[in-house]
Structures are given as C-alpha cells and as structure tokens.
Amino acid sequence: MTSNERRVLVHPNKQALAASVAARFITKVIDVIADFGDAHVVLTGGSIGIGTLAAVNDSPTRDTVDWSKVHFWWGDERFVPKADGERNELQAREALLDHLDVPAGNIHAFAASDEVGSLEEGVAAYTAELARFSPDGGQWPRFDITFLGVGPDGHIASLFPEREGIRVTDVPVISVRNSPKPPPERLSLTRPVINSSERVWLVLAGADKASALGLALAGAQYTDVPAAGAKGRRRTVFFIDQDAAAEVPEELIAETY
Numbered sequence: 001m002t003s004n005e006r007r008v009l010v011h012p013n014k015q016a017l018a019a020s021v022a023a024r025f026i027t028k029v030i031d032v033i034a035d036f037g038d039a040h041v042v043l044t045g046g047s048i049g050i051g052t053l054a055a056v057n058d059s060p061t062r063d064t065v066d067w068s069k070v071h072f073w074w075g076d077e078r079f080v081p082k083a084d085g086e087r088n089e090l091q092a093r094e095a096l097l098d099h100l101d102v103p104a105g106n107i108h109a110f111a112a113s114d115e116v117g118s119l120e121e122g123v124a125a126y127t128a129e130l131a132r133f134s135p136d137g138g139q140w141p142r143f144d145i146t147f148l149g150v151g152p153d154g155h156i157a158s159l160f161p162e163r164e165g166i167r168v169t170d171v172p173v174i175s176v177r178n179s180p181k182p183p184p185e186r187l188s189l190t191r192p193v194i195n196s197s198e199r200v201w202l203v204l205a206g207a208d209k210a211s212a213l214g215l216a217l218a219g220a221q222y223t224d225v226p227a228a229g230a231k232g233r234r235r236t237v238f239f240i241d242q243d244a245a246a247e248v249p250e251e252l253i254a255e256t257y
C-alpha cells in the first residue's frame with residue numbers, strides 16, 4: 001500500500017493481537033535500521049500497549065533485532081515517583097526493555113515526580129531531550145513508529161477529549177492536570193509530534209473501546225475523539241481485536257485474521 005490511508009486490522013482476541021503487532025514491529029524495526037542506521041520508537045502506556053511489549057519479549061524473533069540501534073521514547077507518562085508501578089516507563093522496562101541490550105542513553109523517559117520539582121520542569125526536560133536528538137536544529141527526532149493506546153473516551157497519549165491539550169500545536173510537550181484517567185498529573189507529547197511519525201500504530205482491545213473507535217473512524221472531530229486525529233505520515237494502522245471492532249464500518253476493515 002502506498003497511500004497513508006487508515007487501515008484497520010482485526011484479530012480474534014487480545015493475545016493474537018499483541019502477538020501480531022509484536023511480529024510486525026520486529027520486522028519493521030529491522031527494515032528501519034537497515035534504511036537509517038537506527039530507529040526511533042514512541043511507546044504508550046495502557047494495558048494493550050504494555051501487553052504488546054511483553055509479546056515482543058516473548059517473540060522467537062526478538063533477538064534478530066540489533067536493539068542497540070533502537071531509541072525508545074514515550075507518548076505520555078504518569079507524573080508519579082520513578083519507582084511507582086503506575087509509571088509507563090517502569091511497566092515498559094519490566095515487560096521488555098530490561099530484557100534487551102539497549103544502551104541506557106537510548107531510553108528517553110519523561111521525568112518522574114521525584115526527579116524534578118514540577119510538571120513544568122518535566123515539560124522543559126523532555127522538550128530539551130527531543131531537541132537533542134532532532135536532525136538539523138528541529139524540535140524532535142524522526143519518529144519511525146509511534147504506538148498509541150486509546151481510552152474508552154477516545155483519548156490518545158494524555159490528550160483527552162474537549163481538553164486544551166489536544167488542540168496544542170505550538171509546543172512538543174505539555175503538562176496535564178486533573179486528567180480524567182488517573183493519576184491526575186501527566187506529561188504528554190502533542191498532536192503535531194505524534195503525527196510527524198512515519199507510522200502511527202493504534203492498538204486497541206476490548207468492548208469498552210468499540211464506541212470510541214467507531215466514532216474515530218466515522219469522521220468525528222479530534223477535539224471530541226482524539227483518536228480521530230492521529231495520522232502517521234506514511235501509515236496509520238488500527239490494530240484491534242474482535243471486541244473493539246463492533247462499531248467499525250465493514251468497508252474500513254482491511255483484513256481479519
């Protein structure tokens with residue numbers, strides 16, 4: 001496929017979904033490293049996001065990747081202490097990163113609440129880290145694959161419906177207070193950074209996601225349903241399970257496994 005139209009790939013259940021995304025991820029990362037010498041990947045929190053990382057770890061092809069060439073970033077983070085089990089970083093480390101030979105300098109985590117004095121310091125630190133890896137004085141790196149989970153309300157990263165964050169276009173990183181999903185304080189990339197990614201891979205499972213997904217694909221405004229506004233430069237793929245597919249228009253389903 002050469003267009004960047006959105007594709008929907010349906011899998012029978014959560015386990016099959018995670019295994020399929022993991023297999024595609026491994027293949028794609030190998031291709032990207034062959035083309036560019038390295039790969040920049042944006043991770044997500046949430047159950048299926050972490051489940052996918054665990055599936056990468058369990059994959060028989062895991063060690064075919066030169067993980068020293070892969071940089072890991074996050075789309076959002078919960079602003080809690082470094083050792084708090086709620087941290088997306090900690091969950092990703094336990095599920096995958098701790099099991100790989102990734103140089104510490106390739107893991108670009110958002111600041112934890114016990115590492116900086118305020119959310120705004122966390123914003124400044126991540127903004128600087130993004131710029132440090134950006135080619136030619138840009139604001140952020142070339143992102144090859146960006147994973148997104150989707151909340152039952154349609155949120156992506158920590159960009160929630162009808163909140164200011166989803167509208168922000170002038171900075172790469174924002175702070176979030178009073179998040180509708182706990183914990184209340186968070187840090188997030190903004191929509192222009194997410195959509196600068198070559199590929200945006202949304203991964204969703206469960207019946208509670210069906211309505212938001214149906215709306216996102218039916219052309220809802222992204223200010224109402226943030227997932228509707230996620231679009232990679234080359235590819236936007238919705239990897240979903242059967243339960244999440246209930247309200248997806250038949251003609252949008254590219255493949256069912």
Ligand SMILES: O=C(O)C(O)[C@@H](O)[C@H](O)[C@H](O)COP(=O)(O)O
Nearest residue numbers: 045046047048149150151156157
């Ligand atoms: O920090 C987080 O919570 C997220 O990154 C968030 O955007 C998540 O991906 C969705 O809420 C889906 O999460 P679930 O898969 O657990 O529903």
